[in-house]
Amino acid sequence: MKRKIGFAVSLALFGVAFASPLPTAGQTKGTVVEEIVARVNNEIITLTDYKKAEDSLRDEIARSCQNCPQDRISQQYKDREKDVLRDLIDQQLLVERGKDMTINVDTDVVKRLDDIRRQNNLATMEDLEKAVEGTGVAWEDYKNQMKNSLLTQEVIRQQVGGRLDIPPDEVKKYYEAHKDQFNRPEQVELGEIFLGTEGKSPDEMAAVRTKAEDLHNRVEKGEDFVEIAKRYSEGGTAKDGGDLGKFERGQLAPQLEEAVFKVDKNHVTDVIQTKTGFEILKVLDHFDAGLQPLDKVQGEIMNKLYQDKMEPALRTYLAELREESYVMVKPGYTDSAAIQGASVIQEVPPTPDTPKKKKLPVPKA
Numbered sequence: 441m442k443r444k445i446g447f448a449v450s451l452a453l454f455g456v457a458f459a460s461p462l463p464t465a466g467q468t469k470g471t472v473v474e475e476i477v478a479r480v481n482n483e484i485i486t487l488t489d490y491k492k493a494e495d496s497l498r499d500e501i502a503r504s505c506q507n508c509p510q511d512r513i514s515q516q517y518k519d520r521e522k523d524v525l526r527d528l529i530d531q532q533l534l535v536e537r538g539k540d541m542t543i544n545v546d547t548d549v550v551k552r553l554d555d556i557r558r559q560n561n562l563a564t565m566e567d568l569e570k571a572v573e574g575t576g577v578a579w580e581d582y583k584n585q586m587k588n589s590l591l592t593q594e595v596i597r598q599q600v601g602g603r604l605d606i607p608p609d610e611v612k613k614y615y616e617a618h619k620d621q622f623n624r625p626e627q628v629e630l631g632e633i634f635l636g637t638e639g640k641s642p643d644e645m646a647a648v649r650t651k652a653e654d655l656h657n658r659v660e661k662g663e664d665f666v667e668i669a670k671r672y673s674e675g676g677t678a679k680d681g682g683d684l685g686k687f688e689r690g691q692l693a694p695q696l697e698e699a700v701f702k703v704d705k706n707h708v709t710d711v712i713q714t715k716t717g718f719e720i721l722k723v724l725d726h727f728d729a730g731l732q733p734l735d736k737v738q739g740e741i742m743n744k745l746y747q748d749k750m751e752p753a754l755r756t757y758l759a760e761l762r763e764e765s766y767v768m769v770k771p772g773y774t775d776s777a778a779i780q781g782a783s784v785i786q787e788v789p790p791t792p793d794t795p796k797k798k799k800l801p802v803p804k805a
Contacts, residue, residue: 478525478775479768480532485525490773493524525769526776533761534592537599545590552586555670559678600757606745614741615734622732626689628700629725631665631682634675636717652711652718659708665722674717682722696721 475487501516508516538545557568569579615622635652637645655672659665669682677683689697696719699709703723712719727736755777762779769775 475770477770477773478529479766480529481536481765481767483532483536485528485532489528490525493528494521497521497524522774523776525773529762529767529775530758530777531588531592533758533765533767534595535588536765537761538591538595541595541598543591543594543598545587545594548590549583549587552590553583555678558671559674561674596754600754601746601750604746604749604753606742606749610745611738611741612734614745615737619731622737623730624727624732626701626729627686627727628723629686629727630684630700631669631722631724632675632677632684633659633665633669633673633682633720634677634717635672636674638716649711649713649718652720656708656711656720659720659722665708683724684721686727701726 476484477487477490478485497520498517501513501520505513505516553565553568557565560568560571562568562571572582573579633652633655635648635655637648640648651672655668659668666681670678672678673682675682687697687700689701691697692700693714695714696712699712700721700723703709703721703726705723705726708720708722712721725736758777759779762777767775767778769778
C-alpha cells in the first residue's frame with residue numbers, strides 16, 4: 441500500500457511553496473518563497489536542499505582529491521551529480537522508515553555532539569553552538585541533520601546490514617582466489633589517541649602530558665581504546681575510534697616506528713611526544729612478512745564481501761521503500777532510482793487574488 445498524503449499537504453502539489461497567510465512587511469500575497477523539487481509522501485525537497493547537496497558534493501570531491509587536476513575533479517562531479525536528487529530522496533525515505541520503526545537516536549545525538557565538542561577543545565555545548573552558527577549553519581538545522589544521519593544509519597544497519605550473510609566457505613573461497621593480495625611485507629595496523637600542543641605554553645603542555653598519561657593508564661586498566669579515542673582524541677581519526685590503518689617499515693617517523701614494531705598485538709605504546717603533541721598508539725594487529733594465513737585476514741575479507749553486498753542490497757531495499765511511498769519529482773529534475781510509473785509534480789500556476797468589488801452605498805429612500 442502506498443502512503444496517503446495528508447489533506448493539508450495535498451493542497452500544495454504545485455511545485456512551489458507560498459508565504460504565510462499573514463505576509464511580512466514588503467511581501468505581497470502569493471509571493472513564491474521556495475521551489476519544490478520533489479515530494480516524498482508528506483515531506484518536500486526544496487531547491488535550497490538540492491543546491492546545498494550539490495555544494496556538499498563539490499566539497500567532498502575537493503577534499504578527497506586535493507591534488508587532482510581540475511578536469512578530474514570536474515569529471516568526478518559530473519559522474520555523481522546525476523544521483524544528487526536520488527540521494528536526497530533516499531535519505532527522506534530512510535528517515536520516514538526510521539520514524540515508522542520508532543527508532544530513537546536522541547541519546548546518540550547528544551553523545552555525538554559532546555564528542556565533537558571535546559574534539560574541538562570547546563568548554564561547553566553553548567560554545568559548540570556558537571562555533572556552528574559562526575559557520576552560517578543554524579544550530580537546530582545542524583542537530584536535525586545529525587539526527588537524520590544517525591537515524592538512516594540505524595535503519596540501514598537493522599534492515600539491510602543485519603540481513604546480509606557471509607558464510608565461512610565464501611570467505612575461504614575469496615582467500616584462495618586472491619592469495620596474491622595477502623602476500624605482504626611486515627605491517628602493523630594502528631589506532632591512535634592524539635592530544636595537540638601547538639601554540640601552547642610550557643605549563644599548558646605539561647597539563648596536556650598529564651592528561652595523556654591519564655588516558656594511557658585508563659586504557660592499560662582495560663577501558664575501551666576506541667571509545668576513549670572517540671571522546672578525547674583531538675586527531676582527525678577520532679570519529680573513527682582512532683583508526684590509522686596499516687603501515688610498513690619505513691612509512692612512519694623513526695620515533696614512532698621504533699615504538700610500534702616492538703609492541704605486541706592489542707597492546708599500546710607509552711605516551712610519545714612529537715612536534716605537534718602527544719601520541720598513544722595501539723597495535724591492532726601485527727602482520728609478519730609473507731603470505732598471511734586466513735585467520736589473520738579473515739576480518740578484512742569479510743569486510744570486503746560485506747561492502748560488495750551492501751550497495752546492491754541497499755538499492756533493493758530503497759526500491760521497496762519507493763514502491764510503498766509516493767515520490768513525485770518536478771519536471772527538469774531526475775531521480776536516477778525512480779521506479780516505473782513514478783509521479784511527476786504538475787506545474788499549476790497560482791491563482792491570482794481576485795480583488796473584492798466595493799459595495800455601492802444603498803441610496804436612502
